[in-house]
Amino acid sequence: MGPDAAIDPKMTPTETAQVLTQALPYIQRLAGSTVVVKFGGNAMTDDDLARTFAADIVLMQSVGIKPIVVHGGGPQIGALLERVGKESTFVDGLRVTDAETLDIARMVLVGKVNRDIVSAINRHGPLAVGVSGEDAGLIRASERNPELGFVGDVAEVNPSILYRLLGESLIPVVSTIGADETGQAYNINADTVAGVLAAAVGASKLIMLTDVDGLRQDPDDVGSLISTIVPEDLRALVGTATVSGGMIPKVEACLYAVDHGVTNATMANGTTPHVLLLELFTDAGIGTLIGAEL
Numbered sequence: 001m002g003p004d005a006a007i008d009p010k011m012t013p014t015e016t017a018q019v020l021t022q023a024l025p026y027i028q029r030l031a032g033s034t035v036v037v038k039f040g041g042n043a044m045t046d047d048d049l050a051r052t053f054a055a056d057i058v059l060m061q062s063v064g065i066k067p068i069v070v071h072g073g074g075p076q077i078g079a080l081l082e083r084v085g086k087e088s089t090f091v092d093g094l095r096v097t098d099a100e101t102l103d104i105a106r107m108v109l110v111g112k113v114n115r116d117i118v119s120a121i122n123r124h125g126p127l128a129v130g131v132s133g134e135d136a137g138l139i140r141a142s143e144r145n146p147e148l149g150f151v152g153d154v155a156e157v158n159p160s161i162l163y164r165l166l167g168e169s170l171i172p173v174v175s176t177i178g179a180d181e182t183g184q185a186y187n188i189n190a191d192t193v194a195g196v197l198a199a200a201v202g203a204s205k206l207i208m209l210t211d212v213d214g215l216r217q218d219p220d221d222v223g224s225l226i227s228t229i230v231p232e233d234l235r236a237l238v239g240t241a242t243v244s245g246g247m248i249p250k251v252e253a254c255l256y257a258v259d260h261g262v263t264n265a266t267m268a269n270g271t272t273p274h275v276l277l278l279e280l281f282t283d284a285g286i287g288t289l290i291g292a293e294l
Helices: 013-030 047-062 074-083 099-122 160-167 190-200 231-235 247-259 275-281
Strands: 034-039 066-071 128-132 139-143 151-157 171-175 177-179 185-188 205-210 264-269 288-291
Touching: 013 275, 034 047, 034 190, 047 066, 047 099, 047 171, 047 275, 066 099, 066 160, 066 190, 074 099, 099 128, 099 171, 099 177, 099 185, 128 160, 139 185, 151 177, 151 190, 160 171, 185 190, 190 205, 190 247, 205 247, 205 275, 231 247, 231 288, 247 264, 247 288, 264 275
Parallel strands: 034 066, 034 205, 066 171, 128 171, 139 177, 151 185, 205 264
Antiparallel strands: 139 151, 177 185, 264 288
């Protein structure tokens, strides 16, 4: 894995062996399965975190897991809008998207953020392929609300292009621009896409990387992390102080995935180095685990 390897060079050979031994049963259990990872825009703004994320994705693929990366890009879109002097307006946490804003969002998501993630993964070999929701009819979109402009919902997913890429041992990196039946493009919330996509491809796991350690009973209390929760209990928290604001689409995406056949979903802190390896291959796991059977 080169300089981004997950093994700490300060570890003794015995400690290294213990880490690898602990990982083995998880690797065996997950080999051959599909894992959808939503990589958030905030974590992507840190170059070191982006490199370790890419290394983790490659390691997952090298041990037989089939990763699909779904990415956001809100901070990057906001930064470019500010540079061109265009003010962003939000309604219920969603950016109002007129035609000019849509063009900028497509340019940032498809032409910049997606390419950066693909490039970071491909430092380790010719593995990643960038895909937009517009490609091969992957995501058919519908208008969410006329007041929001070109902000869409997922109307339908056609995962055939993803199956073909996975069948060639490639790693799809999906940007969340979809199109309706007329070809009109829409920007879709990346959390929403990750949940629907995980269900559509029959993923065994969905990992939502956020900028907090997971779901907290009290959002301001770092010691109130909810380690595990079943869907019915989580659903009851939506709209309370525990699940409010930007956490709502993340939780709803996890619930949708688990309700539609994904074994479990995890919300974890994407700013933790090698968070994917900690979640997938250690006894403790990390973040908040959501599933019907825990």
